[in-house]
Amino acid sequence: MKRTGPFVRVAFRARRLSKSRLLLGSLFALGLVPVAGFAGGLFDSDDLPIVLKTQGSFMPGGAVVTNPGTFDPIALTPDGQTIHGDHAYAQYQVPLNARRYPLVMWHGGGQFTKTWETTPDGRDGFQNIFLRQRYTTYLIDQPRRGNAGRATTNGTIAAVPGPGPTGEQGIFIRFRLGLWPNYFPNVQFSHDPEALNQWWRQQTPDTATTTNDQATDPVAAMFNQIGPAVLLTHSAGGVLGWITATKSSNVRGVYAYEPVTQVFPEGQVPPPIDSGPLGPITGTPIPLSSFLKLTKIPIEIIWGDNFPITGQPPSKYPDLEVWQGRYTMAQKFVDLVNKYGGHAHMTHLPDIGIKGNTHFAMSDLNNKQIAGLLGKWLHDNRLDGEQRGW
């Protein structure tokens, strides 16, 4: 695995692309201008062009249900007809001179690929930020969600918000933009009303209920198909990422933004943790032999700001207090992975001086700084390699 040379800050700041700028971008794509994202700082390549060898999409995994009987092409009864569903949907983009390991980006609860695309206020999301750094990207919709909405079982969708924390004002709090209708003073989210409008619209419902196995089997199949790659997860995608990593050895690392549920070996699941009215927080048991696979890859968990972490006084707001137990349970997961010889780590962003992040740091106002942390982690774990063999 070759590496680029020393970090070169591409400080070109012209907002309109010049031809010389385009030529620089072309040389960059050719690998003739070394650029690295591991310095822990900003990724300053946002006005470089995105140069793709190819891009595409496919539906990995899934099930087929076949009705009994024989198909009649004139009567067109259900007899003998099939339904294909329960697959995932993946869209990939491969830069010229791509780095060795693709980044697979998995959304959280209620969302879809959009989590990683244009931010609500219209800036580059992680998709573009890492493409401009020559990482191949795979953005997925999990089975029974978004463009992978074709299920083999019936579903019902309730559009009415709540009761509970599922209404949009509740989500505003739980995703830690602020206490509706007020933003947190330091929040890394635009106060432009259109940004909030776009953010609320980046949700789409499940077309049917989904088990962890139904969600992870197609993604594991995808990893087996595409080869070694790094998995990024968000929120409810967290536990699905851990399980996927136990199902495919091509998951070479997992970087999880605020995973809300963790896995533990059967018989070693910690007791439920009180976490306010929306708790308690529980762990998900998996076989020890599966859990041990998580000790073979680097794991990082990232937490944002504006919620009480372990040991701090509880919040009176259920949508904030729910995070305390989740944070505590995630630390227990990290500790157990490491006790078994693993390489897991957890970062509370305020502890390293990065303030105001929401539940979705990958699209926050400081998301290039957040991307820089990921770039450093990829470098430190030798996952930022480059493929020079084409």
Place this chain on the structure above:
Amino acid sequence: MKRTGPFVRVAFRARRLSKSRLLLGSLFALGLVPVAGFAGGLFDSDDLPIVLKTQGSFMPGGAVVTNPGTFDPIALTPDGQTIHGDHAYAQYQVPLNARRYPLVMWHGGGQFTKTWETTPDGRDGFQNIFLRQRYTTYLIDQPRRGNAGRATTNGTIAAVPGPGPTGEQGIFIRFRLGLWPNYFPNVQFSHDPEALNQWWRQQTPDTATTTNDQATDPVAAMFNQIGPAVLLTHSAGGVLGWITATKSSNVRGVYAYEPVTQVFPEGQVPPPIDSGPLGPITGTPIPLSSFLKLTKIPIEIIWGDNFPITGQPPSKYPDLEVWQGRYTMAQKFVDLVNKYGGHAHMTHLPDIGIKGNTHFAMSDLNNKQIAGLLGKWLHDNRLDGEQRGW
């Protein structure tokens, strides 16, 4: 509107990209190598890189429903909470040195953006084909479909196929791959079982029922936002395209693949047309003042092979016979647009020697030839312009 010079066939055929090839691609992106797609032949740019100035996504249009009452951040009842939904989802890609008019690609019934992405057998779809020709592309999911699945009303989804033509074997016939399980001898569809598997999986259900206005208002809002562009439609998207073109003057042309329903001025809707057990075929009335807007833009309708057109003996297979009435009604639409001074035209591909196309020519095995026809139409209607002003 400037034009490129004479057509230059880029005949480079190396399957693995060389550095000189990449440099050629870079020069192409800079506009230094003239390439045009209007010769009516193949688009031979499939191994050129895709060079993007930027790409992104957003959700145009939509509704907001607000519950009565006052939001309580501790009780978290539905009181005062909102739901944002009924928007469309759009993903755009802007090549360097992009041509003037973007192509907006709208799927048909039961499908989503995938219609225009990688073909079922893994080749470039129209998205890549036209990006490589420096057209900006917008791929959309219509409201209550795919990544635009967030609706403001409840929905139910039935996964069981049929009765009727909605089962997958029925769709196999109706989309004219063949008479299940046999392919038509000349069909432009791969016989690889994995291609059929992927094709069946490129469906996703509506999350709630949708009216024509609910589907078209957000797309018209998008056109008003993005400026002049050309609209491509498929199948059930056809009538939505006609209506959208009456709602935004930024729709500068409509190119429709097998539109299944047509619009007519109120009071001038033709009588229903018998078309076998799945008929009769009816027209959709709109105000005359709206219809007349369709006379101001170029319109093209494309039909494939393997169904009886007007005047031919009927098929005994309902899923084939249904096309005869649709074809006849579309001709009546074209004739009336032209009677009012418009510029509409209909092409039956077999009549110009192009055989075996299915209901979805944009991803058929000969889709580069099909793209070439569109390229010629864009050229002939001065819609292939280039933007040199950046």
